[in-house]
Amino acid sequence: MTEPNQPSPRGGAGTSTPKRRRSGTGSDHDPRSTAERVADHAAIDRLADELLPALVAKLSATGLAEIEVGEGSWTVRVRRPADGVSGHNRRATDRPSRSQPGHAGHGHAPGGFEGHRSARDPKAASQHSTNGSGPAGGDGTGTGSAATDPGAGDTTGATGSTSTAANASAGPSAVRPSDDGADRYRAIATSPAVGIYQPRPEAKSGTRVRSGDRLGAVDMLGIPQEVVAPADGIVGASLVEAGETVEYGQELVIIELAGRAAERTEA
């Protein structure tokens, strides 16, 4: 956010497709025009001031691994440090901040922060993953604890970004915007297992839910695996019918995020 604001030598190329940016990256080969740079800086400032504190609070309160929201061509993702082998692929049913007394989450900085334009560039995602992941150690990756500093969190989290950033579909427990742009402030509850989905009648559309509330279950060999709300909000459309086959990570129920849903209604 302190990049020198000087005209780009190749300002004419400013209409090229949005590029993925990393915070703090130098601007030696910046193809944007001055006006675009100013607009970008304004967007970064606004996202940082308005959105970040809210997302950090939400991340701490929910125990989610990662939250991503989009606005315009920008995407903001906050991620907590991985806390073990499965940390970067945490299921919706795993809620460490609730299961660990004394670790309510408040005050812990999220592990990594990335602000980037919503270019779906698999190569960029792969490079990131390559940089971040260690050699094939299997169990060795992602051992940052809750006390891990943000820098280390970014590194361990990078492995996990492969599944969410490189693929268009959401990983479990990711709070991400839908792509249509019309209704961006949504979270999506995903399947914790492969099996048969049964919604909970009490959690029908329009019901107000808190993060962690049960929305239904996926029956895996007769054992129900809970589907929970990834955030506070209002139950929206169901993406899957009762009794349908679902796979691990499949999107099941839309949750309209509480604060934003209210704002929109007022506006």
Place this chain on the structure above:
Amino acid sequence: MFRKILIANRGEIALRILRACRTLGVEAVVAYSEADRESLPVQLADEAICIGPADARRSYLSAPAVISAAIVTGCEAIHPGYGFLSEDDAFAEVVRAHDLTFIGPPAPVLERFASKEATRRLLGSLGLPTIPGSNGILRDDAHALEEGDRVGYPLLIKPAAGGGGKGMRMVRTPRELEASLNVCRSEARSAFGDDSLYLERWLDETRHVEVQVVVDRYGRGVHLGERDCSVQRRHQKILEEGPTPALSEAARAELCSRAVRAVVSAGYENVGTLEFLVDRDGNFFFIEINCRIQVEHPVTEMLTGVDLVATQISIAAGEPLGFSQADVTIRGHAIEFRINAEDPEHDFRPAAGVIERYLPPGGPGVRMDSHLYAGYEVPPFYDSLLGKLIVWGPTREAAIARSGAALAELLIEGIVTNTPIHQALLSSEAFLEGRMTTNLLDRVGSSAFLAAAARA
């Protein structure tokens, strides 16, 4: 025959099973972890279903996830490939309890051969020579020392479950034995969940020769010749060939027919491999049986023309073996090179990353079994096998000449591979003369081996 099966594995073997299904007219569903969403078998499958996260314990090793996936996709059988759940008798039993078929030996057969030590005794009693060793599992340190004195040093400490060199140690003295027992126990416990150990006399300068067998449900069994897997690095096979240069034709025939007679008598079913150590004088000793399809099965396919994976599926479906021993002919010579994402310059440490370019080799007798494609990201979570290059020639010399050309043609960019070690092997006297022993690479040192090849 089955109508539809679930492939519960990944990488090149998932692709290999998919290909067998296509030739059999069986629909295939590929079960995959989140880390394998973009993999080739998932892209080529008739159907694919995500069963869990990258962590194999919650995907490829999760029996409930795998079985649930098979049920909801309407599959009748599960092919476990190799590794993961492939030799897990408890898994095979749960599969059966859900009215599905496990493609491999039935659960009771897997259970009978689950312990290496018990299998050694069983097949020993059925006519296979075994390495002199401890009488059963070691009860405690005192028992180990007693048995060590009886068998004689040097000795090999081995875990009763599992393989791959984990929990294994060579010891020269009672003192070394005592010092190594705890390490071996804890390695075995973490690798296989079982810390039972036994002792075997250490044979120096041995070759690893294994016999491929196929037995149907009705007790009809044949052998499909042997493979020589003496080229190893730290107990991991890196190159396999057949027939073995270590034995005469008569000795090979004797070994193979004794192996198949013993397993048929022991009630084995489906494809399997009996592993032997062969000493300098050509004596062979049975060491263990692998109750699954093996990584190196294509060597046998090239030599016999038998599709082992299709045969494995047919046998599991209850079909009788469609050929007899007299129908099996071993033709020419075949060599398999395991292409691993490992850095020979840095002690073969595993690598991960994006494949930028991939050009598989071709030509007569050349086969490449690989799940690579340009743009594929090799995930860091699983084993380092990128593919297998298998080369056939009418003679060993011809196969080696074709191998040199094929290895030179193989192009994998973006990730470091162990191809240099294969090229070094092809220019080493020990390999060219067929004198490789299981400890040679480690004794000489892989880097010294590479350096010598560079000078030659």
